[in-house]
Amino acid sequence: xxxxxxxxxxxxxxxxAAVAGCGKSSDSEDTTKxxxxxxxxxxxxxxxxxxxxxxxxxxxxxxEPYSLLADxxxxxxxxxxxxxxxxxxxxWKVEVKRAAFDAIWGELDTERADVxxxxxxxxxxxxxxxxxxxxxxxxxxxxxxxxxxxxxxxFDDLAGKKVGCTNGQAAQTIIEQMAEEIGFEVVLYEDSxxxxxxxxxxxxxxxxxxxxxxxxxxxxxxxISFRFLEENLLANNVAYFCTKTERGEAICEELDKVIQDxxxxxxxxxxxxxxxxxxMTQLIQK
Numbered sequence: 001x002x003x004x005x006x007x008x009x010x011x012x013x014x015x016x017a018a019v020a021g022c023g024k025s026s027d028s029e030d031t032t033k034x035x036x037x038x039x040x041x042x043x044x045x046x047x048x049x050x051x052x053x054x055x056x057x058x059x060x061x062x063x064e065p066y067s068l069l070a071d072x073x074x075x076x077x078x079x080x081x082x083x084x085x086x087x088x089x090x091x092w093k094v095e096v097k098r099a100a101f102d103a104i105w106g107e108l109d110t111e112r113a114d115v116x117x118x119x120x121x122x123x124x125x126x127x128x129x130x131x132x133x134x135x136x137x138x139x140x141x142x143x144x145x146x147x148x149x150x151x152x153x154x155f156d157d158l159a160g161k162k163v164g165c166t167n168g169q170a171a172q173t174i175i176e177q178m179a180e181e182i183g184f185e186v187v188l189y190e191d192s193x194x195x196x197x198x199x200x201x202x203x204x205x206x207x208x209x210x211x212x213x214x215x216x217x218x219x220x221x222x223x224i225s226f227r228f229l230e231e232n233l234l235a236n237n238v239a240y241f242c243t244k245t246e247r248g249e250a251i252c253e254e255l256d257k258v259i260q261d262x263x264x265x266x267x268x269x270x271x272x273x274x275x276x277x278x279x280m281t282q283l284i285q286k
Contacts, residue, residue: 052250053092054093056113059097063193064076064275065213065216065275078119078272082268085267109243114251115240115242115255116240116241120170120239122239130244131248133240133256136268137281138238138282140233141174141209141234141235142210143158143228144227145229146226147225155229158184159183162185163208165207167190171210171233195207196214196224212276215278216277240252
């Protein structure tokens with residue numbers, strides 16, 4: 001009798017173990033399916049990561065005609081009108097934020113912004129680190145002096161003088177190198193109009209800036225006149241800069257398409273004529 005009971009107990013234990021084993025296998029399969037489903041979902045999400053719905057644009061916003069961002073959030077200037085048009089054509093929600101000239105590129109480096117917009121000149125040191133769009137207009141870097149100045153006519157005449165320049169502008173690198181070679185003092189300004197006003201007041205001997213910015217300043221200050229040195233520092237294209245990331249590349253590609261459309265239909269020509277009194281798209285360097 002005891003043997004029969006023992007045998008029955010062993011059979012029951014084996015049955016329970018078998019059932020438990022089946023349950024464990026089922027749980028394992030469920031876990032595997034769940035993990036596979038999550039991996040697939042992650043892959044799908046990763047594929048959607050470059051979809052663009054909102055773009056953060058950083059600008060110095062320190063002055064027209066390029067970019068002026070007021071305390072109340074009002075944005076005016078060339079880039080303001082460019083981005084209003086870009087927002088309408090792409091359907092993006094564009095958020096603009098202001099940063100000091102020397103902090104703008106840090107906003108891209110840390111991906112707190114997607115695009116840098118301040119009518120930037122295309123320079124090798126920028127294109128090496130960031131994605132540049134196709135140019136939307138061209139400009140020239142120049143040196144000006146007071147109309148009454150009879151001492152400075154060429155670059156070498158700047159020796160021993162005080163020359164102003166806008167901080168972060170394309171001319172800065174060239175001017176600082178020239179200062180070492182020729183021997184003059186460089187004074188940096190955050191606002192071009194302040195620097196040119198100092199030139200007019202005799203606090204500077206010369207000022208390095210863009211031709212368009214000088215023309216804009218004298219247009220609104222018709223009692224002030226400057227003389228351009230015959231030698232230009234350089235001619236340059238103007239573009240937007242994006243992060244060198246997958247998202248940045250996607251934004252840059254879309255911007256290229258929109259900018260080209262705006263060039264083709266004359267939109268950018270009208271914007272530059274409004275702010276710079278000339279069609280600056282004609283100066284784009286091929």
